[in-house]
Amino acid sequence: MKKYILLFALALIGSSSFLQDVPFEKDLFKERKDEFKLAVENIEAGDANVYAYNYPLAVTYYLKANAFNPNSGDLNYKIGLCYVQFDKYQMKTYFEKAYQLKPTVSQDILFYLGWCYHLESNWTKAIEYYNMFAGKATAPELQPLKTEAFKKIQECKNGQLLEGKKARVWIDNVGKEINTDYPDYAPVISTDEAIMIFTTRRPDTEEMAPIGGYFEDLYISRRVDGVWTKAVPIGKPVNVKGQHDATIGLSPDGHTLYVYNDDRGNGDIYESIDEDGAWTQPKLMEKTINTDGHEPDASLTFDGKRLYFTSDKPGGFGGHDIYYSDWDDEKQKWGDAVNVGNVLNTPYEERSVFIHPDGETMYFASKGHNTMGGYDLFFSKLVDGKWTAPVNLGPPLNTPDDDVQLVVAGNGRYGYCSSYRQGGYGEKDIYVITFLGPEKPPVLSNEDNLIASIAKPIKEKITEPTLVSEGSNMAILTGIIRDEKTKQPLKAQIVLIDNEANKVIAEFTSDAVSGKYLVSLPGGKNYGIAVRKDGYLFHSENFVIPNESGFRQYNKDADLKKVEVGQTIVLRNIFFDLDKYTLRPESVNELERLIKLLNENPTMKIEISGHTDTRGSAEHNQELSQNRAKAVVDYLIAHGIDASRLTYAGYGETKTLISDEAIAKMTSSGDKEEAHQQNRRTEFKILSM
């Protein structure tokens, strides 16, 4: 047996020795002088383009020379090095051949061969070459690469571990309405996936840049009935002809856009606002955010009160780090930048920060942690005010190459990224990631002849496994705000209140043109939502979003009523203890709004009315509603409203908003409970002005 192995090895040696290095030496090409001269010129032209960093052009010259003499170890090595710069998946062919022809072509070729196998997820072979390189790299100038080799060996080991932890995702091209033959990348979305803005380098609106193709521009697409519409340029003033303009972030409601511009030479974050359908001139953000360093990423929290961004300014943990800045309401500006710390930041690069509107999940890219190669995508959760150790999103989302950017919709099921993948439309394309969540276990059926005297078997009871909620733990509230009578869209102020903390969390405005609004509601809170506009009565809604409740999307249109005699408003954020008429503390904000309205309209007289659902006795409900209405009036009087302006009445179950018949027809117990909830309410009515 050993004899055959030896013969096989000798045969291999024989075949490899057949390939001989043929250097570009005049004497070797005496018969082809003119062709040789041209080939040498091509090599020189290639070299010149390498010095100009124009690697794609350099390769075209080198390949011409290579067609003349494909067996030069040196030239194959040069071609491989060029491909390292712009098309890594092409480099293996040339490095392998260079090594075969001339193993001494350069010591670093072992590193690059390791990288070639690394990119193919051939972890074992990659480690073998990286180790070979590290063993032979003694020259001082190779020490940085040797350090890199050791890091890459660790990345391969990470890859070996992560192979067994494949993420349950689908990765699908978002389609030709968005992607083109040209690079399309860096998508950002509103959290309800109604809007996507991305960067593209297509010729439609731009001219050629000095390097890398056309200048970058921002394009926008809207999703209608689940389908992305044809992307169009976002237009001026965001796009500037002959200048790179790139997306980096979009607020969850889709109204604040962060763009990247390096016209100051170091790359900064600019902000543009969607004001009534038109984007404002991008404005350079304050110095607390933009520095002399490089700030290429930004992401705004659901409440608009904190901006996460990345910077390579001095004082971090190394490379780009993730920072945040809080909005100072009093000073009306962004506060000092704070490094998020070394749980997330490493001595390597951290980029592409994206804070999910659930308020507790951060996605980012890092070359540190347990990356399997280059940048990998990670997520971390904010638990009790601290970020948890980042988790690698795993293959197939992460690859041995750079996986840099991911934005995730509010529902947590869909994310968007860009990458170069086979089967795309050309260059980088934008892909939608479907997060399938934990594996859905199938349910099997069994039966047994448990009773000896009964032939019919008995089916075993199915105990369904406990499932983890899919998607994110939050809700999105969307809707349109209109004038009740004219149905014209209104630009109104939407105030989001944490009822239990009695604190305003955020303020938004609806779009003046469409009246649309979007509010993100992270789980674990009792939210009061008040819609206000001068000249109109306020409108209130209440949402309790429990923890671990999964994702919900609500649509609530609000038709605002003018301040007129006879108008009635339901006060959704007035709460009482169960079956009692003691006002709960969470009611304060709503009551304060009512006091403000009465103070703004000093001649206004109102009636407060109490209503119950139809459960319980009519007498009891009548008494309860009367007492509750009185409790509200008592509060108003105690807070300075003249008693002569206030009357109260209890209507018990006599004026339900949803009838018992309608409730009886509902199939879901949740819907029924919600209907009863709608019927239990406090209202006020304007009696006179």
Added chain:
Amino acid sequence: MMIKIKALLILITFSGFVSAQTDTSKTLQGGGVDQHILDSLGLVNPELQKKYNEGVRALTSQNFMEASQRFTEVILMNPSYAAAYYNRGMAYKGLAMNDKAVADFNRAIELDPANAEAAYMKAKLFEESGDFEQAANAYKQAGEIDKTNETYPYFQGVALFQMEKYDEAIIAFDEAIRRKSDYAYAYNDRGSSKMMLENYDGAIADYNSAIKYDQYMHFAYNNLGSVYRNKEDYTNAEKYYTEAIKRKPDYYIAYNNRGTARFAQGKYADALSDFSKAIQINPDYAFAYNNQASVYIKQEKYQEAVTACDKAIALNGEYTEAYFNRGIAKEMLKDLVGACADWQDAFILGSENAEQYINSPACAGNN
């Protein structure tokens, strides 16, 4: 074994159930009336005797209407004649006039408090109509009248089991075993009661006793396998299902069960083979199709899973798990509309997990 019959009664009983081990069917005891006995009871009326015997003959030939009329005539002549009530009760039972039958059996017991058979027949009537509570009470009554008969407490236990009163069933089976220590059926059923109460070790002991007294009891082996499966001891589960199959090679239930034990061990090909065998033996066995689908889901053969679930649902349109599983397969085929519709059906049929799925983002706008 034969039920003890009171000598004075001329009985015809009809049993809807014939167990393999316990023969509770009754035969006509004689064709007429012993005149000596009748004389001793003062029943010397020849007309009564004639009608009584006509009633017996009618009952024997399953002419229940005539039988009921004859025994009614006898009762009119002698309202204290317990046997006539019993036999008329049997005739009413044949006519599916259950209330009247029960009334007659009760009257027979009233007149003859030692008539355990009347209580037994009453229990059978209740059992057949699905009233297990009354059945259990009547079996108990029979067992109290005849304290030696092991079948009465046994069937009381069976009725209690069907009411899911497993603790009480165990007490009844205990009594049956006390009366007959090698009562294999009672051991099996007590084991099943213990399994339902998740007293797995107790169940194993009882099933082993059942096997000890009847080594051919294939279903006891199957049940033993199921206890081990519930204990997540899949190796032993597989072993005992195999023993059940050895004793009854066409036992498709055991094939199906062995398949699930193999599935739990990740032996998907073997599990699939078992489910296929179950289907080969019983092509209408919906469970095996559903379980096949579960294997296909694990093997990422989603279209095959959908087809298998389709077959299960064609056989049982209210098969919750098949809708649930088909939803999983359809989701993986990116047919979200179909998946969410299937989970909606599964939810309506009682699956809580399906409710969670239809409320998940996957089904937003798809159901």
